[in-house]
Amino acid sequence: MTHGTAWPFVKMHGLGNDFVVLDARSRALTLTPERIRAVSDRRTGIGCDQLVVIAPPNGQVSDATMLIYNSDGSEVAACGNATRCVAWLLMTESGAESAVIETRAGLLDAESRGAQLVAVDMGRPGLDWREIPLAQAVDTLHLGIKVGALTDPVGVSMGNPHAVFFVNDAEAVELSTVGPVLEHHALFPERANIEVAQMLSSPDAALGRIRMRVWERGTGITMACGTGACATLVAAARRGLSPRKAEIVLDGGTLTIEWLPDNHVLMTGPVATSFAGTLDPTLLP
Numbered sequence: 001m002t003h004g005t006a007w008p009f010v011k012m013h014g015l016g017n018d019f020v021v022l023d024a025r026s027r028a029l030t031l032t033p034e035r036i037r038a039v040s041d042r043r044t045g046i047g048c049d050q051l052v053v054i055a056p057p058n059g060q061v062s063d064a065t066m067l068i069y070n071s072d073g074s075e076v077a078a079c080g081n082a083t084r085c086v087a088w089l090l091m092t093e094s095g096a097e098s099a100v101i102e103t104r105a106g107l108l109d110a111e112s113r114g115a116q117l118v119a120v121d122m123g124r125p126g127l128d129w130r131e132i133p134l135a136q137a138v139d140t141l142h143l144g145i146k147v148g149a150l151t152d153p154v155g156v157s158m159g160n161p162h163a164v165f166f167v168n169d170a171e172a173v174e175l176s177t178v179g180p181v182l183e184h185h186a187l188f189p190e191r192a193n194i195e196v197a198q199m200l201s202s203p204d205a206a207l208g209r210i211r212m213r214v215w216e217r218g219t220g221i222t223m224a225c226g227t228g229a230c231a232t233l234v235a236a237a238r239r240g241l242s243p244r245k246a247e248i249v250l251d252g253g254t255l256t257i258e259w260l261p262d263n264h265v266l267m268t269g270p271v272a273t274s275f276a277g278t279l280d281p282t283l284l285p
């Protein structure tokens with residue numbers, strides 16, 4: 001491989017949920033699960049929770065297409081924190097205050113909310129068992145499964161599958177033990193992201209506050225999960241535990257999530273750039 005053909009990348013994160021971002025708008029990129037795992041590997045690659053590719057827009061309705069891959073090599077339809085990061089890159093590039101990003105989960109509208117702060121309309125939550133998807137017809141407000149001390153989560157799709165367990169003490173949950181078991185539970189044919197959520201506010205608070213930790217499908221424990229924060233707010237509001245707007249306190253910081261009257265979920269939070277570089281061609285030719 002000659003010098004100059006190596007892939008440039010930007011390393012970004014949203015509240016510590018980190019990404020290697022590749023711009024494939026003017027150059028063909030061939031990814032395989034092996035290559036995604038190699039780049040994502042923290043010991044031998046660059047290291048990230050998700051590999052994110054900016055691809056050309058399909059038609060004229062969006063500014064770009066975003067493709068998202070978990071560090072295990074699987075492709076996913078949605079990633080809230082990466083959407084804010086890519087929106088920020090696109091807005092910085094265009095000088096505009098908004099951007100439209102096409103994902104496998106649909107078109108997402110993003111807006112700048114000040115320095116390094118971005119709001120994204122994450123669309124409508126999926127509340128039907130087929131949308132999550134579940135293996136059988138179950139009321140998504142009470143999935144009724146139990147692993148260890150975790151019982152009866154709420155199922156929510158934010159373009160990707162989530163199971164939200166309400167607990168008295170989120171810090172006490174052994175996520176590294178129960179997370180992988182629940183991710184692969186037979187009720188979730190496409191696996192699931194697993195959230196444990198502890199209410200820090202009362203149901204009648206003007207603004208809710210919820211502590212949340214996550215075991216991400218295809219990645220493991222991460223510092224933050226944007227779609228998980230959206231799913232948690234929706235789950236808490238459906239259970240009558242929270243108003244429809246809340247601060248979700250994650251390991252890496254806080255996201256503000258609002259379930260709007262039009263049924264869309266609005267996520268607002270920071271973005272950060274860590275460094276830029278080029279990928280060793282042995283990782284990605």
Ligand SMILES: N[C@@H](CCC[C@H](N)C(=O)O)C(=O)O
Pocket residue numbers: 017050070076077078079080081082160161193216217218219222224225226227228
């Ligand atoms: N970190 C993300 C979600 C990434 C995808 C997820 N692991 C899945 O497999 O669905 C976020 O910020 O939403």
